[in-house]
Amino acid sequence: MLGDEAIALGALHAGLSGVYAYPGTPSTEITEFIQGSPLAKERKVRSRWCTNEKTAMEAALGMSYMGKRALVCMKHVGLNVCADPFVNSGMTGVNGGVIVLVADDPSMHSSQDEQDSRFYGKFAMIPTFEPSNQQEAYNMMEAAFEYSEQQNLPVLMRVTTRMAHSRAVVEVKSEARQQNELNYKAIAANWVLLPANARKRNDAVTAQQKQLEEDAVNSIYNIYCDGQDKSMGIIASGIGYNYVNECFPKGSPYPVLKISQYPLPKKLVRRLLDECKKVLIVEEGQPFIEDIVRGVSESQNIMGKLDGTLPRTGELNPDIVKKAFGIESDQCFDSCADVTPRPPALCMGCGHRDVYTALNEVLREYDNPRVFGDIGCYTLGFLPPFRAIHSCVDMGASITMAKGAADAGQWPAVAIIGDSTFTHSGMTGLLDAINENANITVIISDNLTTGMTGGQDSAGTNKFEAICRGLGLSDEHLKVVVPIPKNMPEITQIIRDEINYKGTSVIIPRRECMQTLQRHLKQKKEAK
Amino acid sequence: MKTDIILCGVGGQGILSIATIIGEAAMNENLYIKQAEVHGMSQRGGDVQSNLRISSDPIASDLIARGGADVIISMEPMEALRYLPFLSKEGWIITSSTPFKNIPNYPDMDVINADLAKLPHVITLNIEQMAKDNGVPRSANVILLGAAQKALGIEYEKLEDAIRRVFGRKGEAIVEANIKALAIGKANS
Numbered sequence: 111m112l113g114d115e116a117i118a119l120g121a122l123h124a125g126l127s128g129v130y131a132y133p134g135t136p137s138t139e140i141t142e143f144i145q146g147s148p149l150a151k152e153r154k155v156r157s158r159w160c161t162n163e164k165t166a167m168e169a170a171l172g173m174s175y176m177g178k179r180a181l182v183c184m185k186h187v188g189l190n191v192c193a194d195p196f197v198n199s200g201m202t203g204v205n206g207g208v209i210v211l212v213a214d215d216p217s218m219h220s221s222q223d224e225q226d227s228r229f230y231g232k233f234a235m236i237p238t239f240e241p242s243n244q245q246e247a248y249n250m251m252e253a254a255f256e257y258s259e260q261q262n263l264p265v266l267m268r269v270t271t272r273m274a275h276s277r278a279v280v281e282v283k284s285e286a287r288q289q290n291e292l293n294y295k296a297i298a299a300n301w302v303l304l305p306a307n308a309r310k311r312n313d314a315v316t317a318q319q320k321q322l323e324e325d326a327v328n329s330i331y332n333i334y335c336d337g338q339d340k341s342m343g344i345i346a347s348g349i350g351y352n353y354v355n356e357c358f359p360k361g362s363p364y365p366v367l368k369i370s371q372y373p374l375p376k377k378l379v380r381r382l383l384d385e386c387k388k389v390l391i392v393e394e395g396q397p398f399i400e401d402i403v404r405g406v407s408e409s410q411n412i413m414g415k416l417d418g419t420l421p422r423t424g425e426l427n428p429d430i431v432k433k434a435f436g437i438e439s440d441q442c443f444d445s446c447a448d449v450t451p452r453p454p455a456l457c458m459g460c461g462h463r464d465v466y467t468a469l470n471e472v473l474r475e476y477d478n479p480r481v482f483g484d485i486g487c488y489t490l491g492f493l494p495p496f497r498a499i500h501s502c503v504d505m506g507a508s509i510t511m512a513k514g515a516a517d518a519g520q521w522p523a524v525a526i527i528g529d530s531t532f533t534h535s536g537m538t539g540l541l542d543a544i545n546e547n548a549n550i551t552v553i554i555s556d557n558l559t560t561g562m563t564g565g566q567d568s569a570g571t572n573k574f575e576a577i578c579r580g581l582g583l584s585d586e587h588l589k590v591v592v593p594i595p596k597n598m599p600e601i602t603q604i605i606r607d608e609i610n611y612k613g614t615s616v617i618i619p620r621r622e623c624m625q626t627l628q629r630h631l632k633q634k635k636e637a638k
Numbered sequence: 639m640k641t642d643i644i645l646c647g648v649g650g651q652g653i654l655s656i657a658t659i660i661g662e663a664a665m666n667e668n669l670y671i672k673q674a675e676v677h678g679m680s681q682r683g684g685d686v687q688s689n690l691r692i693s694s695d696p697i698a699s700d701l702i703a704r705g706g707a708d709v710i711i712s713m714e715p716m717e718a719l720r721y722l723p724f725l726s727k728e729g730w731i732i733t734s735s736t737p738f739k740n741i742p743n744y745p746d747m748d749v750i751n752a753d754l755a756k757l758p759h760v761i762t763l764n765i766e767q768m769a770k771d772n773g774v775p776r777s778a779n780v781i782l783l784g785a786a787q788k789a790l791g792i793e794y795e796k797l798e799d800a801i802r803r804v805f806g807r808k809g810e811a812i813v814e815a816n817i818k819a820l821a822i823g824k825a826n827s
Contacts, residue, residue, distance in 0.1 A: 112675075135677055219676065276700040277673040279665055355698035428703035440705030441727050446719040446753055448745045452648065454684035455740065487682065564677070 113273040114139035116244040120251025125287040127178035128156035130166035133563035134185030135220035136274035137213035161569040162534040163188035167195040177293035178206040186214040200234040205296040207258035211267045216425035226395035231266040238266040238372040240348045244278040323373045331370035339363040343386030350392035353431035461621035462488040464593035466496040468601040479522045484508035486528040506535025512550040522609045525552045530560040533570035544582045547613040557623035565626040587615035640693040647713030663800035664692040674700040709789045730759040730789035777819035784823020
């Protein structure tokens with residue numbers, strides 16, 4: 111099964127009561143697996159998609175408060191969105207076990223940055239687990255829930271793309287642990303983070319760090335595997351550990367310290383440093399372990415991403431790690447010069463295409479128009495043939511950036527945002543704009559789904575007009591259109607009118623995503 | 639045994655169902671399997687690939703190293719060439735001959751065919767046409783799998799059994815169509 115599926119099943123078998131998540135590559139399949147699981151159905155495991163990662167994290171804390179086990183899933187940038195409840199969950203602690211599963215995306219296969227979530231774990235003083243393979247991921251879910259309840263802290267589980275989206279055979283338990291019963295053991299003083307209470311908790315959690323590190327030293331997931339050749343030692347974490355093993359099919363000649371549980375077990379690291387002449391650190395993501403191990407020393411005996419032995423950016427692969435060990439790669443063919451790139455593109459027939467066609471046609475009439483884009487399939491509108499957007503930063507930034515640009519005097523300032531992204535993080539920005547009647551035109555391109563991640567339910571479907579009205583937008587400047595070529599004259603006229611209107615307006619082009627449409631047609635056919 | 643396979647094509651061409659059949663056959667033989675997939679953005683008409691590794695010994699890396707792949711199975715001829723540095727010097731390419739032109743600068747097919755012809759072990763099949771001609775229009779990818787059987791080092795009957803298990807739920811007609819497609823591919827390898 112897929113790494114994501116192993117995680118999901120591990121959670122279910124560990125007595126999960128609720129999963130809370132917003133779709134994000136490469137974490138989406140965890141929640142999807144639980145949504146489709148008969149065991150989850152039988153146990154009434156709560157699994158509907160959340161509006162965003164912050165609502166997800168907070169709801170999970172609420173479930174934990176009542177004593178039950180909860181899982182929160184997101185991609186790495188989602189952790190920024192829920193940073194507030196995540197960091198403060200370290201302060202409150204938990205009652206029922208909480209695992210915050212974050213899938214990092216080194217090499218940015220489907221993301222806007224390469225941030226490494228382990229830094230968040232350290233920052234929030236929350237223990238962090240990092241499995242190396244699918245079996246370990248499955249096993250760790252139960253262990254992490256147990257540990258969370260034992261330490262009264264949430265556990266951050268960090269995986270990366272190659273873990274999440276890689277399949278392997280996983281042996282699973284035949285029986286699932288019972289779910290926790292509702293209980294009233296949560297102590298209000300711990301959960302009311304008034305300064306007087308929070309100071310006490312801060313002292314307690316800080317003091318607890320020593321224990322967490324000792325647990326990491328003794329963890330069955332942090333393995334010190336001795337080797338004959340002490341000219342070098344290896345520290346490997348997560349997926350990096352697999353590439354090290356790939357280099358040495360008959361076993362490493364050097365001592366290897368595998369790290370899969372943090373805080374970093376410094377005692378084990380010191381042993382390796384003492385016994386070996388030099389140490390190579392192989393970790394997927396940013397040089398998190400390496401930074402700690404190096405400290406301020408300029409030692410030539412520590413190698414990794416900071417001295418260039420391994421590349422500083424991008425994900426690791428077997429060839430990169432082989433090179434670090436000075437092992438020759440196999441003889442291979444040169445890459446073929448005639449192969450041209452094939453970038454992803456909006457699907458044929460996609461409504462976003464018609465929106466961009468109309469928008470481009472209208473904006474040609476203006477000097478220096480600026481279009482602030484957002485996160486989703488429609489980000490592909492940056493590429494030819496549309497070349498239609500000028501920014502894409504984070505979920506919801508289209509509306510707020512357009513407002514800031516308008517504040518600076520820009521006109522036309524257009525925001526384009528998808529339906530799911532709008533409810534995730536666009537609504538609050540729209541309220542800001544409406545409150546000042548900012549001179550912006552917001553296009554909520556509604557395809558009735560969360561398209562980029564494969565068509566998950568979108569939280570605001572059928573509610574967008576009501577949401578905009580509720581935020582104070584007048585009906586006069588709230589327009590709904592159907593983006594098909596036939597309607598082009600109507601759509602372009604509406605866009606033109608709303609750009610010319612000196613104030614905030616919202617246009618909602620609405621047509622179902624081609625991917626979900628095809629799926630729905632197929633389901634209908636099969637039902638017949 | 640150990641076979642490293644790269645499956646490739648364009649998003650939406652159905653490379654993962656080939657992987658599912660091979661994986662099912664391997665799992666039934668109690669072999670170790672690792673299969674890295676691409677999800678997310680590039681599935682929208684971009685180039686997609688999957689690294690599938692099967693072995694009688696435990697497998698460490700999810701990814702195949704350069705020069706390590708025994709077989710490239712491609713639903714598209716230019717995509718087969720994209721992963722050339724990963725193919726072993728003695729490796730096989732089994733590819734569809736039909737280009738998928740969703741980019742304006744797709745190279746001339748003569749150039750692509752000439753590049754393929756330079757390689758020692760290539761099987762090129764017009765699987766779409768063959769599938770249509772033989773009344774199995776939706777099983778073109780399984781024709782490709784049939785053509786790759788020998789290079790994969792998995793017994794033919796094991797792949798047949800795997801097809802029965804994978805497609806069983808969808809009814810006998812679909813199972814038979816895919817078994818027929820497998821045989822057509824095998825006959826043309």
